[in-house]
Amino acid sequence: MNCEVCQLKELEVEHFEIREVLRCILHTIVFHRALGLVRPKDVDLELFEITYVQCGDIELEKKIDEKIEQFISWVEKHPNKKSQVCLSFFEEKNKQATWFTHKTERLYWEQWYINLNVAQHLKVHSGKSHNSKVVVDPGESALDERMARRAALEASLHEVLFQIIKFVNEKKDHVPPIPHTEGVVYFPHEITIPSSSDSAFGMDMIKRMLHTGHPTMLS
Amino acid sequence: MASSHGNTNSEAAKVMEQIITEFYAKSLHIILESRTPYMSSRNFSGERTLSSPSSSSSSSSSVRPRDKWFNLALKECPAALENLDLFCSQGHFEPVVVDVIMVQRPLDCDLVKCSPKRDLTRNSSLKERYPYCWNYEQDEFGCDAKSEKIIERWVVQYENRKIRDTNSGSRRSSNNNLSTLYKKSMLLLRSLYVTVRLLPAYKVYRDLISSGQIWPFAITHRVSSFAENFTCREEAEMQRFGFTPVDTAGGRLCLSVLYCLSLSDVSSEPSTPMSSQLIPDYVGSPLTDPLKRFPSLPVTGTVAHAHPSSSPFSRRHSWSFDHYRASPPSVSFSPSPTYSEPHTLISNPGTRRFQPKTLPPHPPETSHVHKKDSTFDEYCPSPAVSPSQSSAAPSLPIFIPGSHPSKPLLQSESAPVSEPAAKLANFPAYSNKLNFPVRGTGSGSFKSCKTTGFSQPGTAVEKLFSFGKDEARQYSGVKSSSSSRSFPDDFDDTEFPCPFDVDDDDVTDPGSRPESFDKHVPLCEPHEFEGLFTIKKSQDAAVGALVQMLRKAPPLRQDHSNSVNLSQAGRPEIWSNCSQEPNRSSEGQASVQRAGSSSIVSSGLISSKTTADALRELQGYRDMKNSLIGKGSKPHI
Structure with a gap:
């Protein structure tokens, strides 16, 4: 099975925008890959004039939020870096069982790369900041600039969402058959963020691929 | 499947x-x-x-x-x-x-x-x-x-x-x-x-x-x-x-x-136009309360001609409530639209409102103000202000604040309006393959509530300025009660930077007034008004000025042409139109006299009125004067 890869347009975000932006993108992607019975839930972004759709699955929501928090803390520790969040969909297949092991193999069939460039100078609030960066004054004059920047980000985010839609539309053949398992809503997936060890992102990905994941659904 | x-x-x-x-x-x-x-x-x-x-x-x-x-x-x-x-x-x-x-x-x-x-x-x-x-x-x-x-x-x-x-x-x-x-x-x-x-x-x-x-x-x-x-x-x-x-x-x-x-x-669209209207009403309402007392003033349900005066008044008040207090005579009382006009002009370019007959009550100019604000309040009041039935100028200010503003607000609040409409509307979307337009009632949303705040700088300006529902209610309540004081204070808040800022500037800048005034309201001169405002600080003087203003208002409208002619001295013009016998008799205060003198000079204009009119007005003004004086004297004591 071929693995389709989608590189999403890079977004330049401020620290406090990361959460919303990532939620919006991740949920939108997963919604397109939730082929079980879903009751869509509309969510209006607070920072942008954008409404995105969630599957309405609480577990999924939690999972995504956790990853986002991890990512945010990573960003705080690694300022000035372009970062990438990867959402991968896979199928799990049992490997030939050996004597003592029951291994599953992940067959990745799709990967989404969300590229973020966190603007450091605008990093704000969040009591968490460990290495508080010098916060360049967001003075009065900066207000206009910020608004313009926000509008630009909104447009870019909009673009990214359409990029997702187009990709989903154009690439359908690689999507596995619909899971028939009761209660299974979405395909197994994982969200990968840069590791805290600062190791190369790709290496981290490889490590994770070697791990045995939890069979979320879809056997 | x-x-x-x-x-x-x-x-x-x-x-x-x-x-x-x-x-x-x-x-x-x-x-x-x-x-x-x-x-x-x-x-x-x-x-x-x-x-x-x-x-x-x-x-x-x-x-x-x-x-x-x-x-x-x-x-x-x-x-x-x-x-x-x-x-x-x-x-x-x-x-x-x-x-x-x-x-x-x-x-x-x-x-x-x-x-x-x-x-x-x-x-x-x-x-x-x-x-x-x-x-x-x-x-x-x-x-x-x-x-x-x-x-x-x-x-x-x-x-x-x-x-x-x-x-x-x-x-x-x-x-x-x-x-x-x-x-x-x-x-x-x-x-x-x-x-x-x-x-x-x-x-x-x-x-x-x-x-x-x-x-x-x-x-x-x-x-x-x-x-x-x-x-x-x-x-x-x-x-x-x-x-x-x-x-x-x-x-x-x-x-x-x-x-x-x-x-x-x-x-x-909806939000922008509404805003301008609101401001005037708002302002007006608080001040108008005192005016309501006067029986002489025609307080009909409808606003006469939508005299611009009313709206300007209110606005001004709202802007500088404190200011208002300090110098009561200047603005607050002049029942005559003319006085208020200068202020309004300052605040709003829509001076046209003041032109009683020629100009439509709602000047297009106001629209720009609206654009800034999508405030709920503004939106509502507008309708009330605009049209005026009675030709009597003085009535306007009073009226607007009291009755109209509140109503619009209520309507706006009652977003539920949409619901009934929705219910009524049918959606036979497909039937006959023909068009089945379903009319929805528009119920506005206050996104602002959600987006307001610095956290959302990127959001549209409208968001920043729009009022929350609660706010709207609050205001509506105020309006209905017509408590002038509360309003201005509220508005002073930085939350409503746009409209207010402008007004303040306008008020402070005499320069701006003349322009607008000349264009739209020939009858009153900004400078005059300003002069009164600054010179007379005693309450007595203020009361006197008020009385004069009240007197003058009606004649100004009638003698529109005359007033225009008197372009020389802004004040004289204004006063001339308004000036009447009662002026002298009414107030002995020096400061007031000033204004009065100007009026006297132009007294010749008075002749245009019929005696009956003059008497009627006189009566009304006297009543007003008395009440004003009584009111003004209290603080001194």
Whole structure:
């Protein structure tokens, strides 16, 4: 099975925008890959004039939020870096069982790369900041600039969402058959963020691929 | 369904037919659900349609049969299924064209019908009027005239390709074909679900379903199997997005949309125009209270001519309440529109209001102010202010604050208005394949609540300035009570930077006044007014000035031409018109005298009035004077 890869347009975000932006993108992607019975839930972004759709699955929501928090803390520790969040969909297949092991193999069939460039100078609030960066004054004059920047980000985010839609539309053949398992809503997936060890992102990905994941659904 | 294992071709064909039929239904459901306020899945407010608890949570509870199709559970949307058979019957699939239409009521729809304050409607700008037009009431009156614009055109289509493409199909088993078709349809529908929420029309829809405002437009839709072609111009304004077709054994399922790129101009209208109106009313109300006491003043329900004076007064007051207090004489009391005008001019470019007869009550100028604010309050008051029945100038200020403003506010608050309308409106979307425009009532939304604050700097300006519901209520309450004090204070808050800032500047800058004044209100001179304002600081003086102003007001209007002629000295002009015998007799205060003297100079103008008029006015002014003096003297003591 071929693995389709989608590189999403890079977004330049401020620290406090990361959460919303990532939620919006991740949920939108997963919604397109939730082929079980879903009751869509509309969510209006607070920072942008954008409404995105969630599957309405609480577990999924939690999972995504956790990853986002991890990512945010990573960003705080690694300022000035372009970062990438990867959402991968896979199928799990049992490997030939050996004597003592029951291994599953992940067959990745799709990967989404969300590229973020966190603007450091605008990093704000969040009591968490460990290495508080010098916060360049967001003075009065900066207000206009910020608004313009926000509008630009909104447009870019909009673009990214359409990029997702187009990709989903154009690439359908690689999507596995619909899971028939009761209660299974979405395909197994994982969200990968840069590791805290600062190791190369790709290496981290490889490590994770070697791990045995939890069979979320879809056997 | 899709998983059915029918081996025979006929079975497979049937299943495929069913899939396509359901695809039609689901597509329409998704589109209409997010474009017609009545069916809104977002419109939870305890509405009827969504009886099932299914609406919010995903995995729980009841699953209707149709929810299982494509594994997409949607809220009920009966209209989406109506007449579906007209498009899908026995293996024959007609294209379905869904036009999403934005409808605006024409200005001609008289507010009169809608609200008791009809007179006011005249003056109001088009935009201002709009909101009311959409009231349910109005619908009853049958204001049919409206402007429509197709903002989206969705086309769901099954293209039969038996003829030429038969050979292209692979030799897969029918089961595979069906499951693939089903899966791809599912993916397409999910894309559709997301896309529908990303298009500009969704924002409009969202505004409509959220409560808090009445909008001058509504969204309706029309479902048919054919569509008129767009003109080149129309098409140029639209963008096309085509979903990748889903191939079937005998054809392909196509879904596309043509949509307007920008609807912001339309959707933002309601808020902008309203704002300007509000400000004046607001201001006026607080000050007007004291005025109400005077019996002499004509306080009719309707505002005379929509004298600009009233609105300016109010505005000014609202702006600098403290200021007002310090120098009571200057602004607050002058029942005569003329005095207030200078202030208004300063604050609002819309000096035209003041011109009693020639100019329409609602100057277009005000619009710019509106643009800044999408405040609820502003919106409401406008209608009240604009038109005036009675020609008597003085009455205006009083009136506006008391009666009109409150009303509009109430209306706006009563977003529920939309609900009834919605209920009434039918959505026979498909019937007859003809157009079944469903009129939605626009209920404004206060996004501002959500977005306001620094956290959302990026949000539109409107958000920043819009009021929250609570605020609106608060204000409305104030208005109704006509407590002048509370208002100004509230407005002083930085929250409403735009309008207020401007006003303050204007007030402080004498320079600006003359210009506006000259243009629009020849009768009064800003400088004069200013002079009074600065020179007289004692309350007595202020009272005197007030009295004079009151006296002068009516004559000014009458002697419009005269006043213009007296361009030399701004004051003299003003006063001359107003000046009357009572002036001298009334006030002995020096400061007041000043103004009085000017008036005396121009006293010749007085002659224009009839004695009866003069006597009547005199009487009224005396009463007013007495009460004012009494009031003014208290603090001194």
